[in-house]
Amino acid sequence: MALGNLYIISAPSGAGKSSLISALLEQDNEGKMMVSVSHTTRSPRPGETEGVHYYFVSQTEFEQLIEQNLFLEYAKVFGGNYYGTSLPAIEKNLAQGIDVFLDIDWQGAQQIRAKLPSVKSIFILPPSLAELEKRLIGRGQDSAAVIAERMSKAVDEMSHYDEYDYVIVNDDFAQALADLRHILRAERLTTDYQRTQNAVLINQLLAK
Amino acid sequence: MALGNLYIISAPSGAGKSSLISALLEQDNEGKMMVSVSHTTRSPRPGETEGVHYYFVSQTEFEQLIEQNLFLEYAKVFGGNYYGTSLPAIEKNLAQGIDVFLDIDWQGAQQIRAKLPSVKSIFILPPSLAELEKRLIGRGQDSAAVIAERMSKAVDEMSHYDEYDYVIVNDDFAQALADLRHILRAERLTTDYQRTQNAVLINQLLAK
Numbered sequence: 001m002a003l004g005n006l007y008i009i010s011a012p013s014g015a016g017k018s019s020l021i022s023a024l025l026e027q028d029n030e031g032k033m034m035v036s037v038s039h040t041t042r043s044p045r046p047g048e049t050e051g052v053h054y055y056f057v058s059q060t061e062f063e064q065l066i067e068q069n070l071f072l073e074y075a076k077v078f079g080g081n082y083y084g085t086s087l088p089a090i091e092k093n094l095a096q097g098i099d100v101f102l103d104i105d106w107q108g109a110q111q112i113r114a115k116l117p118s119v120k121s122i123f124i125l126p127p128s129l130a131e132l133e134k135r136l137i138g139r140g141q142d143s144a145a146v147i148a149e150r151m152s153k154a155v156d157e158m159s160h161y162d163e164y165d166y167v168i169v170n171d172d173f174a175q176a177l178a179d180l181r182h183i184l185r186a187e188r189l190t191t192d193y194q195r196t197q198n199a200v201l202i203n204q205l206l207a208k
Numbered sequence: 209m210a211l212g213n214l215y216i217i218s219a220p221s222g223a224g225k226s227s228l229i230s231a232l233l234e235q236d237n238e239g240k241m242m243v244s245v246s247h248t249t250r251s252p253r254p255g256e257t258e259g260v261h262y263y264f265v266s267q268t269e270f271e272q273l274i275e276q277n278l279f280l281e282y283a284k285v286f287g288g289n290y291y292g293t294s295l296p297a298i299e300k301n302l303a304q305g306i307d308v309f310l311d312i313d314w315q316g317a318q319q320i321r322a323k324l325p326s327v328k329s330i331f332i333l334p335p336s337l338a339e340l341e342k343r344l345i346g347r348g349q350d351s352a353a354v355i356a357e358r359m360s361k362a363v364d365e366m367s368h369y370d371e372y373d374y375v376i377v378n379d380d381f382a383q384a385l386a387d388l389r390h391i392l393r394a395e396r397l398t399t400d401y402q403r404t405q406n407a408v409l410i411n412q413l414l415a416k
Binding site for chain 1 (some may be wrong): 331333334335336337340363366367369370372373374375376377386387389390391393394395397398399402403406409410412413414415
């Protein structure tokens with residue numbers, strides 16, 4: 001069976017990353033795509049399910065996983081909670097031919113690239129700063145200071161776009177979604193991928 | 209305007225490369241794809257049109273173009289005729305946003321990669337040796353020796369598949385055609401491409 005590929009997908013808040021990933025998974029009738037489920041030490045919020053939204057673990061458990069070197073990346077956020085991406089679950093899915101998406105920021109992406117140089121990464125950009133600001137304002141009744149802070153954080157995230165393999169501008173949603181699919185398919189056509197995944201055919205073709 | 213990309217497409221005879229490229233160009237309603245037209249010193253065959261099938265030039269003219277270093281690649285084939293790919297025509301089309309395909313073999317591909325390391329290349333494989341042989345036999349009433357020589361040449365060409373960026377197995381024609389399109393689109397989403405082609409947007413996004 002052909003292996004799945006591992007993708008990092010990053011974007012500033014407001015670029016539409018979550019909607020794109022959701023739409024992509026909805027189109028996936030064969031169960032060949034999934035978003036990696038992170039571990040966290042924070043408490044479940046209402047409606048959150050163990051193993052679907054997060055793996056909820058204690059701080060002791062999390063630190064044991066760190067010591068066992070089972071995290072591809074992890075971070076302790078402001079407030080003291082850990083978030084991390086564990087490798088074994090990802091590898092199991094890749095082995096089943098499933099493309100796995102890591103929905104993380106540029107810092108997590110850097111950690112993962114250091115461990116897995118072959119990981120592919122995609123950055124989603126908004127079509128303009130004005131549109132980004134509109135989307136960030138549209139989310140609630142926040143103060144100008146809060147909006148400004150979000151914008152500043154978004155620009156900081158975007159400043160890392162060129163550490164990624166691909167860039168999608170989410171101007172037209174349907175086009176951006178199609179673009180994601182183009183990338184996923186093209187990555188299964190690279191010679192690196194085909195050499196191992198079509199090894200039987202290639203050996204047969206070159207045997208004569 | 210976004211620049212076009214330059215692609216090398218190679219395949220053993222019988223893999224279906226010409227049919228795939230023809231079908232691709234037929235779907236291209238916007239005139240954004242073309243096959244590069246080669247120069248040759250051989251005489252036009254019935255039905256061949258100057259500037260469509262080849263640029264027909266004299267040996268003296270061809271050798272002047274060589275001296276001016278205007279060929280991306282060229283070869284003198286058995287029989288003494290030259291064939292070559294001239295750079296200026298290609299550059300003009302790329303500048304107009306047109307993706308240009310070079311329909312050449314692995315030797316031409318090597319010459320071009322040496323001059324233009326950024327060129328992208330795609331290799332088309334047949335689905336099996338048996339199918340390849342069937343297609344090569346199907347073309348005429350040739351002797352077993354001629355077929356065997358064609359097979360040997362095909363295997364020699366295929367042995368270079370891993371010098372290419374992408375590999376498409378032409379088993380199902382519609383899928384292979386779709387795969388070509390996935391690659392063309394994905395290559396317009398690479399960060400290298402987007403950095404220059406979406407420079408205005410990116411500068412605006414990061415200015416804040």
